[in-house]
Amino acid sequence: MEDLSNDINRRKFISSLGVLGxxxxxxVPSLGAATVKDTPLPDSPIIKTQPYLQSALPNQMTVRWLTQVPCYSWVDYGQSPDNLDKREVAVDDGLIQAYNTVHGITLTGLTPGHKYYYRINSKVIEEFKPYQVTYGDTFVSESFSFQTPSLQxxxxxxxxxxxxxxxxxxxxxxxxxxxxxxxxxxxxxxxxxxxxxxxxxxxxxxxxxxxxxxxxxxxxxxxxxxxxxxxxxxxxxxxxxxxxxxxxxxxxxxxxxxxxxxxxxxxxxxxxxxxxxxxxxxxxxxxxxxxxxxxxxxxxxxxxxxxxxxxxxxxxxxxxxxxxxxxxxxxxxxxxxxxxxxxxxxxxxxxxxxxxxxxxxxxxxxxxxxxxxxxxxxxxxxxxxxxxxxxxxxxxxxxxxxxxx
Ligand SMILES: [Fe+2]
Structure with a gap:
């Protein structure tokens, strides 16, 4: 049993269990229970998840999502919901990521402390032959938004x-x-x-x-x-x-x-x-x-x-x-x-x-x-x-x- 009476360095520790009124x-109002069944996936044979945000920095944000089939994906984004004027893809060693189902695209050069709007896009690659790529349908999501952290x-x-x-x-x-x-x-x-x-x-x-x-x-x-x-x-x-x-x-x-x-x-x-x-x-x-x-x-x-x-x-x-x-x-x-x-x-x-x-x-x-x-x-x-x-x-x-x- 630890000795809780010993309180060296407790200067910062003010209160503990059950003392908050x-x-x-x-x-907030109940958001409803999210279950595997009652939270619908996006209605699309292409997309497997909604986008999810990772690794937020003042000047960058990573947008991730999954698709059901191999795709070529990109993110459109901008500072106004009506004008997603910038486009980003993921590039590894000179190759734009394609024919993959796990997508992660990092938006860089963002302005700290700003609100951005974005949508995800995934174009199906039906066939990827060495000299012939056959594209299928493209999924385009609704617009979402995020805020970059402020620098200070x-x-x-x-x-x-x-x-x-x-x-x-x-x-x-x-x-x-x-x-x-x-x-x-x-x-x-x-x-x-x-x-x-x-x-x-x-x-x-x-x-x-x-x-x-x-x-x-x-x-x-x-x-x-x-x-x-x-x-x-x-x-x-x-x-x-x-x-x-x-x-x-x-x-x-x-x-x-x-x-x-x-x-x-x-x-x-x-x-x-x-x-x-x-x-x-x-x-x-x-x-x-x-x-x-x-x-x-x-x-x-x-x-x-x-x-x-x-x-x-x-x-x-x-x-x-x-x-x-x-x-x-x-x-x-x-x-x-x-x-x-x-x-x-x-x-x-x-x-x-x-x-x-x-x-x-x-x-x-x-x-x-x-x-x-x-x-x-x-x-x-x-x-x-x-x-x-x-x-x-x-x-x-x-x-x-x-x-x-
Ligand atoms: Fe554990």
């Missing part, structure tokens, strides 16, 4: 989901309590699935429900939980998402927040019989350590008003399994020394806000719950130059904890 809640954004607002575990209805249910303000991004903090089966699972249990809720206009960031490392499709997952730098561990800055995202890997020893000799997470975590050491030395990190860390597996309050202990051992001391403000995790399926404990973690640890009814949470964060406020809301709309920095 209802007045702090502004639930003075605030940020985002949501965190964790441990959905193949229950796509939970996204819409929890989103009711996401608050009304415009979100800069949505962070998926691991275990959206039980294990990876195929592309249809990604579509039906993630891409489609999210596009019904926000991902055509608000980007999301996927961080990997231990369950995303399981199953026959786990090794294909990265083809569908764009993160920064490395695929699953990276950092980003938005307004006053500098976020470090760690990939905590599997929860058992690499040699566990469950993994059949096919994982090597200890070395991977040590590789992250080398990256993390440099990350916390960066001027931008040191100067950031709020330094937060995401790790699916929390380093404490998560049993004494190998994953937890190894993360604690290799990441813990660096984060303590770097004086991070907060660790946001999931994994345990028991929500809680844990104050700093001297000699262990000198920052609070927020653990989101899930995946069963009554245990699910959505975390909403708002930060500006004056304050950082995190609220965790339970799945009946009840606030279950908050932190102010």
């Amino acid at each position: 209802l007045a702090g809640l502004c639930p 954004a003075d605030s940020v607002s985002f949501l965190v989901f964790n441990d959905i575990h193949d229950r796509p209805k939970s996204f819409a249910h929890l989103m009711q309590y996401g608050g009304e303000d415009k979100k800069d991004f949505v962070f998926l903090n691991g275990d959206m699935f039980d294990y990876q089966t195929d592309e249809d699972q990604l579509v039906n249990h993630l891409l489609h429900p999210l596009s019904q809720l926000f991902s055509t206009t608000t980007p999301f960031i996927l961080s990997r939980g231990n369950h995303e490392t399981r199953g026959k499709f786990a090794r294909h997952l990265a083809n569908y998402f764009n993160n920064r730098e490395q695929k699953y561990y990276f950092s980003f800055q938005h307004g006053p927040v500098y976020a470090i995202v760690l990939d905590s890997g599997e929860d058992k020893k690499d040699g566990d019989k469950e993994y059949y000799g096919l994982v090597d997470f200890d070395k991977y975590r040590l590789k992250q350590v080398e990256w993390l050491k440099k990350e916390v030395q960066k001027k931008a990190f040191k100067k950031a008003k709020y330094k937060i860390v995401f790790s699916h597996i929390p380093f404490y309050y998560s049993g004494e399994g190998h994953g937890t202990l190894h993360c604690r051992e290799v990441f813990g001391p660096i984060l303590n020394q770097a004086k991070v403000d907060l660790l946001i995790s999931g994994h345990t399926h028991r929500y809680g806000i844990h104050p700093p404990v001297a000699g262990q973690h000198n920052y609070p640890i927020v653990i989101g719950g899930g995946p069963k009814e009554g245990a699910r949470t959505i975390i909403r964060v708002k930060a500006d130059q004056n304050a950082f406020a995190l609220e965790m809301i339970g799945d009946t709309g009840n606030p279950v904890g908050n932190i102010k920095i």
Whole structure:
């Protein structure tokens, strides 16, 4: 049992479980439960998903979508809904991406802090012979919009989901309590699935429900939980998402927040019989350590008003399994020394806000719950130059904890 009375470094930790009044809640009207069945796919034999936004930077945005058949795809975009006067394709080594079904097109040279309108286009390639390409019909979507982050954004607002575990209805249910303000991004903090089966699972249990809720206009960031490392499709997952730098561990800055995202890997020893000799997470975590050491030395990190860390597996309050202990051992001391403000995790399926404990973690640890009814949470964060406020809301709309920095 950790000694919660020890409160060195608690200066920033003001309040915890169950202390937020209802007045702090502004639930939006119910968005309706998104299910695999009742959220229609676009009515087209060509398209498989709506667009979803990734990797938002002040001057760029990546638009992704899937098609049912091999296509040549492009994005039309512009600053007015009536004039999508720019066109972008994806080019690899001189070749425009074509005859593919997983599409990712990055719009560059955008103006920071501006609203853009866009639509996706996919032209079917019926036959791709060496000297003869036969095109078929073209799908043209409706127009969507997004906002690029400001260069010196003075605030940020985002949501965190964790441990959905193949229950796509939970996204819409929890989103009711996401608050009304415009979100800069949505962070998926691991275990959206039980294990990876195929592309249809990604579509039906993630891409489609999210596009019904926000991902055509608000980007999301996927961080990997231990369950995303399981199953026959786990090794294909990265083809569908764009993160920064490395695929699953990276950092980003938005307004006053500098976020470090760690990939905590599997929860058992690499040699566990469950993994059949096919994982090597200890070395991977040590590789992250080398990256993390440099990350916390960066001027931008040191100067950031709020330094937060995401790790699916929390380093404490998560049993004494190998994953937890190894993360604690290799990441813990660096984060303590770097004086991070907060660790946001999931994994345990028991929500809680844990104050700093001297000699262990000198920052609070927020653990989101899930995946069963009554245990699910959505975390909403708002930060500006004056304050950082995190609220965790339970799945009946009840606030279950908050932190102010
Ligand atoms: Fe987990």
